[in-house]
Amino acid sequence: xxxxxxxxxxxxxxxxxxxxxxxxxxxxxxxxxxxxxxxxxxxxxxxxxxxxxxxxxxxxxxxxxxxxxxxxxxxxxxxxxxxxxxxxxxxxxxxxxxxxxxxxxxxxxxxxxxxxxxxxxxxxxxxxxxxxxxxxxxxxxxxxxxxxxxxxxxxxxxxxxxxxxxxxxxxxxxxxxxxxxxxxxxxxxxxxxxxxxxxxxxxxxxxxxxxxxxxxxxxxxxxxxxxxxxxxxxxxxxxxxxxxxxxxxxxxxxxxxxxxxxxxxxxxxxxxxxxxxxxxxxxxxxxxxxxxxxxxxxxxxxxxxxxxxxxxxxxxxxxxxxxxxxxxxxxxxxxxxxxxxxxxxxxxxxxxxxxxx
Ligand SMILES: [Zn+2]
Numbered sequence: 001x002x003x004x005x006x007x008x009x010x011x012x013x014x015x016x017x018x019x020x021x022x023x024x025x026x027x028x029x030x031x032x033x034x035x036x037x038x039x040x041x042x043x044x045x046x047x048x049x050x051x052x053x054x055x056x057x058x059x060x061x062x063x064x065x066x067x068x069x070x071x072x073x074x075x076x077x078x079x080x081x082x083x084x085x086x087x088x089x090x091x092x093x094x095x096x097x098x099x100x101x102x103x104x105x106x107x108x109x110x111x112x113x114x115x116x117x118x119x120x121x122x123x124x125x126x127x128x129x130x131x132x133x134x135x136x137x138x139x140x141x142x143x144x145x146x147x148x149x150x151x152x153x154x155x156x157x158x159x160x161x162x163x164x165x166x167x168x169x170x171x172x173x174x175x176x177x178x179x180x181x182x183x184x185x186x187x188x189x190x191x192x193x194x195x196x197x198x199x200x201x202x203x204x205x206x207x208x209x210x211x212x213x214x215x216x217x218x219x220x221x222x223x224x225x226x227x228x229x230x231x232x233x234x235x236x237x238x239x240x241x242x243x244x245x246x247x248x249x250x251x252x253x254x255x256x257x258x259x260x261x262x263x264x265x266x267x268x269x270x271x272x273x274x275x276x277x278x279x280x281x282x283x284x285x286x287x288x289x290x291x292x293x294x295x296x297x298x299x300x301x302x303x304x305x306x307x308x309x310x311x312x313x314x315x316x317x318x319x320x321x322x323x324x325x326x327x328x329x330x331x332x333x334x335x336x337x338x339x340x341x342x343x344x345x346x347x348x349x350x351x352x353x354x355x356x357x
Contacts, residue, residue: 037229045069055142057217075123126273139163154271171245173216294334
């Protein structure tokens with residue numbers, strides 16, 4: 001194609017499409033999609049697990065593309081340091097410390113009111129994975145940790161559901177589409193003795209650039225559109241990685257591991273909850289306390305804490321209070337995030353003292 005060809009003024013074919021499809025007309029014009037593909041997207045569903053940078057961008061692309069039902073699951077709330085790269089959130093969300101799932105649901109509704117969207121403020125664990133993920137055609141990885149990714153992989157392999165692994169850190173990112181029974185799974189790829197070093201670096205330790213996140217989310221969303229419109233022949237079946245600082249792009253074939261714990265031996269240790277600790281690392285200098293099957297009355301907790309003279313901030317979903325040098329954020333389901341320490345003993349002690357066992 002000549003360099004100017006894409007810019008040349010072309011007469012577009014007259015569309016005889018359903019008026020409901022008008023908003024998707026440019027996508028329908030694309031030969032790989034067509035009306036048939038668009039119809040499939042509109043009856044399809046996807047769940048985005050983790051609505052940070054990658055999850056928010058991917059969810060936005062799928063909502064705009066008209067995927068009929070979207071669920072967004074996230075355990076965290078919006079902070080000022082998210083705004084540099086997390087496309088669905090703005091300054092008022094961080095000022096109000098809104099849960100990301102709540103802010104995302106509201107933004108996605110503004111982008112497309114014709115699809116079903118629900119935001120779930122929840123920490124995905126082995127206890128609620130079936131309940132939160134069941135019934136969706138596709139799972140998108142927007143998480144920031146391998147514990148949850150291996151849980152997603154266990155669920156997806158067990159339920160024979162496709163899912164798309166995606167990660168970015170620094171200027172580097174990658175994505176890989178996993179179709180149980182057809183491709184290698186995440187355990188084939190990463191549960192090898194020499195994979196340990198790959199799992200250490202996080203955005204909270206070495207930072208991350210906004211453009212790599214957008215790029216990885218775009219690759220992930222494109223794979224999602226292929227799957228949800230039944231264009232599986234267009235899937236590359238390779239791990240794609242890129243570094244936007246060096247400009248290096250790679251496409252790597254991933255072999256199935258004939259001894260794989262998950263997709264060969266069907267040992268779903270993450271789904272069975274054997275790997276879920278009570279307190280986990282959660283970003284830089286913070287830990288999360290998982291309190292399951294507990295419902296907290298945030299209003300009375302807020303009154304109780306205020307009465308002791310602690311400054312408490314509260315919205316409908318969470319409350320924050322400071323016990324210098326620490327800050328604790330407590331959610332309605334009993335979960336808490338302690339900032340200012342990575343010591344589980346400190347977290348346990350403050351939780352017991354201020355929230356109760
Ligand atoms: Zn496997």
